[in-house]
Amino acid sequence: MDLRALAACQHQVDIDLGERSYPIVIGSGLLGDPAVYAGLPKARAALIVTNTTVEPLYAARLQAALAPHYPQVHLVALPDGEAHKDWQTLNQIFDTLLGQGCDRKTVLFALGGGVVGDMTGFAAACYMRGVPFVQVPTTLLSQVDSSVGGKTAINHPLGKNMIGAFYQPQLVVCDIDTLTTLPARELAAGLAEVIKYGPIADMEFLGWLEDNLDALLAGDKAALAHAVKRSVEIKAWVVSQDEREGGLRAVLNFGHTFGHAMEAGMGYGVWLHGEGVAAGMVMAARLSRRLGLVDEEFVQRLIRLIDRAGLPTRGAIIASRDNAGHYLQHMRVDKKAEGGEIRFVLIAEPGKAVVRSAPDSLVREIIDVCCR
Amino acid sequence: MDLRALAACQHQVDIDLGERSYPIVIGSGLLGDPAVYAGLPKARAALIVTNTTVEPLYAARLQAALAPHYPQVHLVALPDGEAHKDWQTLNQIFDTLLGQGCDRKTVLFALGGGVVGDMTGFAAACYMRGVPFVQVPTTLLSQVDSSVGGKTAINHPLGKNMIGAFYQPQLVVCDIDTLTTLPARELAAGLAEVIKYGPIADMEFLGWLEDNLDALLAGDKAALAHAVKRSVEIKAWVVSQDEREGGLRAVLNFGHTFGHAMEAGMGYGVWLHGEGVAAGMVMAARLSRRLGLVDEEFVQRLIRLIDRAGLPTRGAIIASRDNAGHYLQHMRVDKKAEGGEIRFVLIAEPGKAVVRSAPDSLVREIIDVCCR
Numbered sequence: 001m002d003l004r005a006l007a008a009c010q011h012q013v014d015i016d017l018g019e020r021s022y023p024i025v026i027g028s029g030l031l032g033d034p035a036v037y038a039g040l041p042k043a044r045a046a047l048i049v050t051n052t053t054v055e056p057l058y059a060a061r062l063q064a065a066l067a068p069h070y071p072q073v074h075l076v077a078l079p080d081g082e083a084h085k086d087w088q089t090l091n092q093i094f095d096t097l098l099g100q101g102c103d104r105k106t107v108l109f110a111l112g113g114g115v116v117g118d119m120t121g122f123a124a125a126c127y128m129r130g131v132p133f134v135q136v137p138t139t140l141l142s143q144v145d146s147s148v149g150g151k152t153a154i155n156h157p158l159g160k161n162m163i164g165a166f167y168q169p170q171l172v173v174c175d176i177d178t179l180t181t182l183p184a185r186e187l188a189a190g191l192a193e194v195i196k197y198g199p200i201a202d203m204e205f206l207g208w209l210e211d212n213l214d215a216l217l218a219g220d221k222a223a224l225a226h227a228v229k230r231s232v233e234i235k236a237w238v239v240s241q242d243e244r245e246g247g248l249r250a251v252l253n254f255g256h257t258f259g260h261a262m263e264a265g266m267g268y269g270v271w272l273h274g275e276g277v278a279a280g281m282v283m284a285a286r287l288s289r290r291l292g293l294v295d296e297e298f299v300q301r302l303i304r305l306i307d308r309a310g311l312p313t314r315g316a317i318i319a320s321r322d323n324a325g326h327y328l329q330h331m332r333v334d335k336k337a338e339g340g341e342i343r344f345v346l347i348a349e350p351g352k353a354v355v356r357s358a359p360d361s362l363v364r365e366i367i368d369v370c371c372r
Numbered sequence: 373m374d375l376r377a378l379a380a381c382q383h384q385v386d387i388d389l390g391e392r393s394y395p396i397v398i399g400s401g402l403l404g405d406p407a408v409y410a411g412l413p414k415a416r417a418a419l420i421v422t423n424t425t426v427e428p429l430y431a432a433r434l435q436a437a438l439a440p441h442y443p444q445v446h447l448v449a450l451p452d453g454e455a456h457k458d459w460q461t462l463n464q465i466f467d468t469l470l471g472q473g474c475d476r477k478t479v480l481f482a483l484g485g486g487v488v489g490d491m492t493g494f495a496a497a498c499y500m501r502g503v504p505f506v507q508v509p510t511t512l513l514s515q516v517d518s519s520v521g522g523k524t525a526i527n528h529p530l531g532k533n534m535i536g537a538f539y540q541p542q543l544v545v546c547d548i549d550t551l552t553t554l555p556a557r558e559l560a561a562g563l564a565e566v567i568k569y570g571p572i573a574d575m576e577f578l579g580w581l582e583d584n585l586d587a588l589l590a591g592d593k594a595a596l597a598h599a600v601k602r603s604v605e606i607k608a609w610v611v612s613q614d615e616r617e618g619g620l621r622a623v624l625n626f627g628h629t630f631g632h633a634m635e636a637g638m639g640y641g642v643w644l645h646g647e648g649v650a651a652g653m654v655m656a657a658r659l660s661r662r663l664g665l666v667d668e669e670f671v672q673r674l675i676r677l678i679d680r681a682g683l684p685t686r687g688a689i690i691a692s693r694d695n696a697g698h699y700l701q702h703m704r705v706d707k708k709a710e711g712g713e714i715r716f717v718l719i720a721e722p723g724k725a726v727v728r729s730a731p732d733s734l735v736r737e738i739i740d741v742c743c744r
Contacts, residue, residue, distance in 0.1 A: 044712075087459055098530035103710050126498075126535045128707045129525065130616070153501065158470035163498045165537065244502070335500045338475050340416075 011229040015148065016240045017168060024148060024172040024236070026228050028221055031136060031175035032061040034068045040170055041132050043105040045072040049093055049120040050111040051080040054138055057181055062111055062136060070107070074100050078116065083269035085115045085155045087163075093123040104128035107170070113139035113186075114146035114273065118164070121152030125167035135169045138178035140190025140224070141274050144197075144231035147172050149239040149252075155268060159333050160260050166244050174232075176225050184217075188310040189274025191216065192255070194227050195305055196281060197234045199298075200254045200345070200353040205230050206305070213308055250336060251353035254345040255281030258315060258367075261330035265318025278311035283370045288346040290362060298350050315371035324367040328360060383601040387520065388612045389540060396520060396544040396608070398600050400593055403508060403547035404433040406440045412542055413504050415477040417444040421465055421492040422483040423452040426510055429553055434483055434508060442479070446472050450488065455641035457487045457527045459535075465495040476500035479542070485511035485558075486518035486645065490536070493524030497539035507541045510550035512562025512596070513646050516569075516603035519544050521611040521624075527640060531705050532632050538616050546604075548597050556589075560682040561646025563588065564627070566599050567677055568653060569606045571670075572626045572717070572725035577602050578677070585680055622708060623725035626717040627653030630687060630739075633702035637690025650683035655742045659730060660718040662738060670722050687743035696739040700732060 010027035030036050046066050050059050055077040066073045076096040078089050097106065108131060110120030117135050124133035135147035153164025179187065191213075198206025208230075209216075215223040235252065242249040259276030285299045303313050319326035328342070336343045341357050348354040382399035402408050418438050422431050427449040438445045448468040450461050469478065480503060482492030489507050496505035507519035525536025551559065563585075570578025580602075581588075587595040607624065614621040631648030657671045675685050691698035700714070708715045713729050720726040 087463070091459070094528055094535060095530075098528055098534060098705065101705055101712065103712075104707055105710065126537060128534060129523065129536045129538050151501065156466055156470055158467075162470060162500060163466060164501045165498060166501050333470065333473055335476055338477065340473065340475075 011225060013229060013232045013236050015168075015236045017243055020150075020168040022168060022170055022172065024174060024232050026143075026174040026176065026225055026232065028176050028225075030173050031058060031178065032065050034065045036173055037066060037069055037134070037171075040069065040107060040134065041105065043070060043107050045074060045100065045102050046070040046107045046109060047074045047076065047093075047097060047100070047102060048109045048111050049076055049078065049116060049123070051078045051116055053080040054112040054116070058111060058138060058178065062109065066109070072100070074102070078119065080115075081269050082115055082155070082263070082273065083267075085119060085268070087154060090119050090123055090154050093119065094127060097123075097127055104131055106131050108133040109136055110134070110147070111136045111138065112142075113137065114142040117142050117147050118152050118161070119154060121150070121167055121169065122154060122164050125152055125165035130167070132170050135172040137172065137174060139182055140179055140187055140228070141193055143174040143179075143228050144190060145193040145235065147174070148232055148235050150243065159335075160264055160268065161335070174228055176221050176228065179224055180219050184310070186272065187217065187219075189272040189278075191309045192274035192278040192281070192306070192311055194231050195302075195309065196252075196254050196277065197231050199281070199285070199302060199347050199350060200251050201234045201238075201351060202230070203351040205234075210305055213305065217309070247355075250343065250355045251345055253336060254347070254353055255284050257331055257334055257336060257342065257344055258283040258327070260334055261327045262316045262318060264330045265326055266316055271312075271316060275312050276316075278306050278309070279313060279315045279370070282306060282313050283315055283366055284344060284346060286370060287344060287358060287363065287366045290366060291346065291358065293354075294347050294350060298347070315367065317371050323371055324364040327367050328363065383597060385601060385604045385608050387540075387608045389615055392522075392540040394540060394542055394544065396546060396604050398515075398546040398548065398597055398604065400548050400597075402545050403430060403550065404437050406437045408545055409438060409441055409506070409543075412441065412479060412506065413477065415442060415479050417446060417472065417474050418442040418479045418481060419446045419448065419465075419469060419472070419474060420481045420483050421488060421495070422447070422449050423488055424449045425452045426484040426488070430483060430510060430550065434481065438481070444472070446474070450491065453641050454487055454527070454635070454645065455639075457491060457640070459526060462491050462495055462526050465491065466499060469495075469499055476503055478503050480505040481508055482506070482519070483508045483510065484514075485509065486514040489514050489519050490524050490533070491526060493522070493539055493541065494526060494536050497524055497537035502539070504542050507544040509544065509546055511554055512551055512559055512600070513565055515546040515551075515600050516562060517565040517607065519546070520604055520607050522615065531707075532636055532640065533707070546600055548593050548600065551596055552591050556682070558644065559589065559591075561644040561650075563681045564646035564650040564653070564678070564683055566603050567674075567681065568624075568626050568649065569603050571653070571657070571674060571719050571722060572623050573606045573610075573723060574602070575723040577606075582677055585677065589681070619727075622715065622727045623717055625708060626719075626725055627656055629703055629706055629708060629714065629716055630655040630699070632706055633699045634688045634690060636702045637698055638688055643684075643688060647684050648688075650678050650681070651685065651687045651742070654678060654685050655687055655738055656716060656718060658742060659716060659735065659738045662734060663718065663730065665726075666719050666722060670719070687739065689743050695743055696736040699739050700735065
């Protein structure tokens with residue numbers, strides 16, 4: 001084994017939230033290593049929550065790694081996909097916990113992507129009013145975004161992530177190896193959230209992404225580990241400033257206001273979350289441009305990178321009549337909206353985001369231009 | 373108006389939980405007084421959550437008192453009773469919030485008993501990951517117990533209060549006048565939780581209850597206000613020491629381990645919560661006696677007071693065969709159980725509680741003696 005190569009893809013990032021602080025470990029071969037889980041709270045039982053796609057790939061390996069630490073390691077495999085991020089599926093976790101007589105020291109492990117992580121985290125927040133949990137994200141999107149920061153939720157028919165909690169994990173284990181089994185479409189969708197960190201916080205990182213995009217798409221582990229590490233560092237810094245999304249944290253939603261409207265408008269699961277975010281970033285960048293905040297070269301640079309990643313650069317058409325009106329309607333029920341006023345995350349200057357409102361007429365214009 | 377009499381039934385108790393501190397106001401005529409709600413967070417909308425029994429009695433009055441503070445005051449009336457403390461009913465609150473386009477500054481008001489309070493609090497904890505809420509308890513039980521301390525939850529078919537959150541209200545408004553419309557059975561059930569505070573914390577208060585029980589049962593407002601105030605003071609002290617039930621707080625569950633088993637065993641709603649607690653206190657007192665912690669005179673004194681209040685002093689029979697076995701089975705899935713070991717709240721000496729386990733054989737004996 002080349003130890004230098006190994007060292008190059010082993011990282012640790014600490015999320016500083018006082019007594020709710022926790023480490024994120026990033027690297028190769030972590031998921032199946034019992035030593036990774038040695039410092040967790042002791043309990044009689046652990047429950048691995050995964051989905052039917054991830055289970056055959058990694059569940060047995062995680063189960064074996066947890067066996068030295070917990071007398072009982074239970075497992076529940078949920079149906080796969082955003083369409084199942086609902087109460088009914090969440091309840092499968094509670095049914096398993098109660099059916100197995102799990103007490104309130106039980107540790108939950110979320111093994112899978114963002115949907116599994118969000119649901120497991122919310123189940124952990126609610127089960128007996130709170131049990132410890134660990135994120136073991138197996139998709140790029142969940143490694144760089146959803147598994148960090150403690151946002152957990154399920155969807156409601158009238159809105160995405162409407163029912164949830166701020167609840168921090170004990171540990172996040174980002175095993176880069178799991179990204180090699182990821183379908184190309186999902187890897188690309190994850191890159192949308194990676195790309196996001198450039199415009200909002202670090203244009204040097206955007207340059208690095210432009211230089212290393214081919215390596216990332218080819219599954220180069222050192223490149224992936226660096227991309228995950230830098231994304232997580234930026235997110236960790238933002239979250240530690242604003243755990244409960246009072247202000248600053250909203251910048252992490254660059255591209256999400258438009259993206260959520262597309263996801264809700266088409267029905268959850270038609271586009272991947274990252275695909276909505278990708279097209280949403282283009283729309284938010286165009287709105288920033290229209291407001292005179294950035295120049296056309298910045299918009300084009302972002303579009304080129306998103307396009308190279310194989311992601312949509314045009315918004316989805318969610319209604320055959322009055323498409324823009326439908327977007328606005330969805331965006332008004334977004335959690336970020338206040339008093340019916342939509343709050344957009346815009347680029348104030350390359351590398352810096354700002355949250356502000358915009359006139360409906362302008363937003364309609366952008367939607368009409370971007371959704372063709 | 374007799375101002376001395378008024379002063380005698382106006383109290384304020386502060387719950388000290390750092391940045392989550394809040395006041396409990398106790399008195400006559402509070403519910404409909406706009407001044408009571410003046411200090412709450414500003415918002416475009418408020419939502420009153422109540423049930424179909426309480427709505428015709430108090431909803432219009434609360435709505436009028438909130439109108440000066442919130443441009444929109446929405447209302448949702450849930451079906452009444454513990455049997456409806458489930459996800460389906462909780463979802464009616466989310467449906468209303470999302471259907472009305474309520475944003476994450478919306479303030480929720482729980483107008484009703486413990487079930488309404490628990491569900492509204494849990495909905496507030498989860499809606500958009502947390503919105504402010506206010507408790508306006510209209511039953512004795514909820515005024516002295518469930519509305520104070522931030523425990524919120526719904527039931528699961530396999531256990532009571534299994535899904536919930538610790539989430540503190542902004543304010544608790546205990547309007548003593550609402551107790552005058554309470555059915556006698558519910559007033560008595562509330563007294564079970566009032567009586568509880570004697571054995572676990574304050575034998576002087578138990579003496580006061582013995583002297584004033586007739587006044588309380590007759591609906592004397594000054595007596596009720598004092599009983600609520602003293603109960604809330606004791607609970608506030610315990611909760612401020614142990615917000616998330618790490619240890620001390622468990623003493624508040626005196627009578628509840630047996631009580632929950634009865635409620636679950638018979639099906640929620642057959643007995644009122646306070647009725648289960650009453651019989652459960654007798655069983656826990658007998659277990660304390662059997663372990664040599666208290667004398668028979670203490671047990672008899674407690675039984676006499678519970679009996680005078682019109683509450684059950686015998687445990688319910690929840691299974692025609694192996695009744696004790698069924699109790700044990702229910703108690704093992706209780707949240708307080710750890711690693712399958714049941715934790716009983718016992719009386720170490722009159723006025724002082726202790727949490728400990730007991731041999732199954734002894735517990736079976738107590739159940740057999742108490743459930744005849």
